[in-house]
Amino acid sequence: MPPWYASGLEFECSQCGRCCTGEPGTVFVTEEEIQGLAGETGLTPEDFRARYTRVLGARETVLGEREDGSCVLHGGARGCLVYGARPRQCVSYPFWRKVVASRERWQAEAQNCPGIGQGTLRTPAEIANFADDDGTLSTQREKKSRGGRKGPENSGG
Numbered sequence: 001m002p003p004w005y006a007s008g009l010e011f012e013c014s015q016c017g018r019c020c021t022g023e024p025g026t027v028f029v030t031e032e033e034i035q036g037l038a039g040e041t042g043l044t045p046e047d048f049r050a051r052y053t054r055v056l057g058a059r060e061t062v063l064g065e066r067e068d069g070s071c072v073l074h075g076g077a078r079g080c081l082v083y084g085a086r087p088r089q090c091v092s093y094p095f096w097r098k099v100v101a102s103r104e105r106w107q108a109e110a111q112n113c114p115g116i117g118q119g120t121l122r123t124p125a126e127i128a129n130f131a132d133d134d135g136t137l138s139t140q141r142e143k144k145s146r147g148g149r150k151g152p153e154n155s156g157g
């Protein structure tokens with residue numbers, strides 16, 4: 001059965017930064033992503049980990065947050081300071097599996113992301129590519145077990 005978004009979905013990031021600031025979020029990072037983020041910031045992976053991440057629960061690593069809840073790598077008017085190496089979870093937003101699970105979820109997410117419903121029509125294949133490996137906790141764990149995969153770039157975050 002074709003997905004509910006068989007006709008595609010419109011999305012264009014307005015670079016508003018809302019998904020990186022405000023309410024605290026949880027951005028999971030893999031070892032591979034930490035290597036890339038460290039390179040982007042000119043730090044060693046160890047230094048990057050110490051300065052910009054924290055451990056969540058028994059074994060997950062997530063990006064740190066400032067006191068106001070914004071991502072520690074968000075540079076205000078400059079946007080994401082690690083855009084070229086931002087984690088898969090940021091690249092795939094808003095096409096997260098839980099967001100594209102239904103039309104209602106997608107429409108509800110538009111309250112958080114003004115880019116939803118705007119601009120470029122994304123194909124069902126493109127959307128499924130993001131959703132199947134969105135970098136959120138559930139797919140991070142799947143990725144570990146199946147070897148990982150990268151998709152096209154998407155949001156500006």
Ligand code: SF4
Binds near residue numbers: 013019114115
């Ligand atoms: S993905 Fe959405 S919320 Fe995030 S910066 Fe782009 S338009 Fe704003």
Ligand code: SF4
Binds near residue numbers: 027063072080086
């Ligand atoms: S896009 Fe950049 S600033 Fe925004 S949450 Fe991801 S890493 Fe942080």
